[in-house]
Amino acid sequence: MKEWLVPSVKRHWRGLLLAAFLSLMALLCASGLLFTSGFLISKAALRPENILMIYVPIVGVRTFGTFRAVFNYAGRLASHNTILRILSEMRAHLYAKLEPSALFIRSKYKTGNILSVLSEDIEHLQDLFLRTVLPGSIALVIYGLWIAVLGIFDRSFALMMALYLLILTIILPLLSLVQMKNDHRKIAQNRHQLYEQLTDAVLGSADWMMSGRQERFLDRYEKIEKKSRLAEAKLDGYRKWRDFIAQGLIGICVMIMVIWSGHMVQNGVMDHTLIAAFALVIFSISESFVPLSEAVERLPQYQQSLNRLEQLEDVEDSTREQIINEQWRNQAKSITLDVDHVSFKYSETDDWAVHDLTLTLPQGAKLAVIGRSGAGKSTLAHLIYGVLEPTDGTVSLNGTPAHQMGAYRSAQISVLSQDPHLFDTSVLNNLALGSPDATFDEIVAVTKQVGLHQLIEKLPEGYHTQMHEAGSIFSGGERERLALARILLRDTPVVILDEPTVGLDPLTERTLLATIFTTLEGKTLIWITHHLMGTEQMDKVIFLENGRVHLQGTHDHLLMASERYKHLYALDVPQHLRQLVHEQKTEV
Template sequence: MKTWIIPYVKLHYKGLVASIIIGLLALACGAALMFTSGYLISKSALRPENILMIYIPVVSVRAFGIFRAVFHYLSRLTSHDTILRVLANMRSRLYQTLEPQAAFIRSRFQTGRILGVLSDDIDHLQDLFIRTILPSITALGMYGIAIACLGWFDMVFASLMAIYLFFIVVFIPLFSLWSSRKRTALIKKGRYDQYHILTDGLLGIKDWMIAGKPDEFMKHDAEKDQSVAVVERRVKSEQRIRDFIMQLIIGAMVISMVCWSSSMVAEGNMHVTLIAAFVLVTLAIAEAFLPVSEALEQIPEYTESLSRLETLEETDQENVAAKSNISLPKTSDSVDIQLNHVAFHYPGFDKSILKDVSISIPQGKRLALLGKSGAGKSSIIQLICGSYAPTKGNVTLNGIDATAYGDSLFEIVSILNQRPHLFNTTIANNLRLGNQKATNQEIVEAAKKVQLHDYIMSLPKGYNTMMEESGQIFSGGQQQRVALARILLKGSPVVILDEPTVGLDPKTEADLLKTIFLTLDDKTVIWITHHLAGMQRMDEVVFLENGYIEMQGSHQELLITSQRYQDLYYLDVPPSIRKMVQV
């Protein structure tokens, strides 16, 4: 609340206050319209001798009717304009929180959770302002005004009406909030589970079909939908009971108003024409308070949304230990990376992934990180990128802690991962992602270096050819070459290769590796891989096991000194394959 609501209330308080004031004017005009209408009906029923005697009420009805619509429109316009500005700021802040974590976002958060935050939580905060904060404050303001006006006639009766309205405006909404809190939280959790099921289903639809169990997936999805629907029906049932009780209270208010106004007329303290006026205005005011209960019922959902947003931000802040946000010049061509006695375990887990790892990576060095799944290869990369801070030891770039760089780190580090994303735009725009200021000639030169230029020129529109969704016009190896061209255009001195050849056939893999190492000749290359093909191109090979460095040295040194490495190499790259791919 303090970080995601109050700052934006302070920033946009003028628009919020204006919306509340205009909303009060709209309610006041609505109440005045009903009051004047009741008076006009009663006065007309007495058959006045001259039409001029009801001329002012007729004009007033028209005026209040027009102004009610005008103020209602202005209130909506002001509130929505202000809230949309608030949401724009919130979305910018959310993307600024997620952007530094983009490289490893899927390792930190479930895809369904991110989808829920982007599509659901921010929208709930919009409802927090439009459906809860503004209506509640407006209703409370109208509550005070109505009781004050009635107190001008009779303080005792005003106190009775204050009690009636207290139940509608305060007691029932708070009781409804208390009774529905758990169920609302269950609905929110159920919707998030549905997002997880949706993303699992979309991402794994082929596997479901191949396994021959699509019906099981649909059944599981239907069961989750049904469980959420059951809770929603219970909440709806409670809402109907609540609304019925509130209508009974409004009925009691109307009866009380009829009795009081009749007694006032009998005592000669009020004209008979005001009975209908007071009764109708009671209905108008009471109806304005009914949405408050529904508004407060949504508070648990808002709380859950705020909690998730704050968790995302806390994760980002935990991973940025120093707030200096140091920025290196883009022309920097030398980065010295040092890992000194590093130990690390992921937050929330006791098992140490790394226990005592020391690696020196001066500028221009080519380092291969080997090891079985879970050995800590990706963890080292995350530490170098400042995504996490080590539990012990330190990771530095040019003597500065990696976590201190913040967003600036990716000015000097590029990552070529297993599945680079190609956007549904032109080939030129996809290449220009590495450098927005790159000229057409620079794009062509980068494409030539990665051996894509000839293929691109064979396409109907050359570099202006649309990629189509996920780069369907390119093969797996060609998609990696596009990503490599981006890196060349970016010009960062450090390049991390996160198993970029996974899924490629041996010949394509060898060709791609040859292109990578030729084009990155002057770069620091850190290569994560499970395969030993191409190790002779590396300056140093580091084999991780059980949190420690099990083997370390050049490819030739390890072939001579380590029987285990020699066995692994000949097993992974037999002579027939080495001869075919020439690695």
């Protein structure tokens, strides 16, 4: 509430008020039309001598008739305009909240679709304004105005009416809220369960098919589904009864109005031309109270979205706003990377993710980091990139601690990751993200380097083709090449390669690696990899296990010295096969 709703309401109260005012005027016009037309024909039935006697109500009827539509139109535009503004701000706020932990979203929120969920939550909140807050507050204002109008004629009756209409405006909506809240929660839980079961089953459908037990799953699913259907039917039944009762209450209201106005006329307090006016207008007044129940009933649904947004924590970004050494303002020509007895753990209770690691990488050094998942490879990369601060020891770039590089770090270190995101814009814009100042020729030069130029030229609109059209044309290897081109444009002295070839077939992997190593010649490379293919190109190979280095050296050295390395290398390059091929080649 405080974080997401209150500020936007504060900023946009004028717009919201305008929207509410216009919608209110629209409703008042509709009521005014019925009121004046009832008055008009009653007045006319008195057969006045001159048509001018009924001229005012005639004008009133026409004016109300016309303006109702105008106000309604203006009100809807005003409310949508304001709400779209509020949504924009909420989106920006969400982005600002997520941005500091950009690199850790995936590990933090486990579920892959958290981003879509959050962005949909914001969309849901527009209904809070459009369907609950605005109609609800307007209905309450109408209620107040109506009671005030009645009060002019008869105070005690106005009081009675006020109490009676409370049933429609407050009691019925509150009852529905209380009554339905539990059902809504039950249904939501049930549907969540269905969602998980079904997702599980669809993802595992191959196994279900193989097992031959599909029917069993369907039966089980059907049982849970039935529960939720029964609950929904109950809700629906409740809604139908509620609407029916509301209509009955309105009927009684009309009768009371007729009796009252007849009474008033007979007592000579009120003119008899107003009977019809009051009887007609009460229909449209009380109709505006009916949607209140539905508006209130939705509240728990918004609550859920709001809760999720509010649970996002503020991330204290210790590595961001550090004292920034001004020497890093410009890109360094040469960087010596020093990792000195570095240890890191994510929290007090965790085991060491990286333990007592020491490395020195002069400019142009090439390091391969190998290890199974969880061995500490990514943590090491994050430490070098400076988004994690070592628990012990230091990581430094030319003497500056890596975590103190602040905003300048991206000018010194680039990262080629496993799944680079290609944005939904043109191919050219995607490349230019690497360096906004790059000229078109510079961009073409790097695409030629990474071997993509011809492919891009062949796209329907060349470099200006939209990525969502080109996306399917680019294969996994080509997407990496595109990301590599971005990195070449940045031209940073250090590049971290974070398993860029996972999931590619060996030939694609081989050619991609060749391109990477040629184009990045002279830069310091920290290459996290899962295979030994290409390690002979590296100055140094380290094997991480539980955060510690358990094997290190050059490829040739390890091949000689380590039995284990030899076995592993044989998986990538089977000896028997190599020999066979060798024999065949030498035969020729």
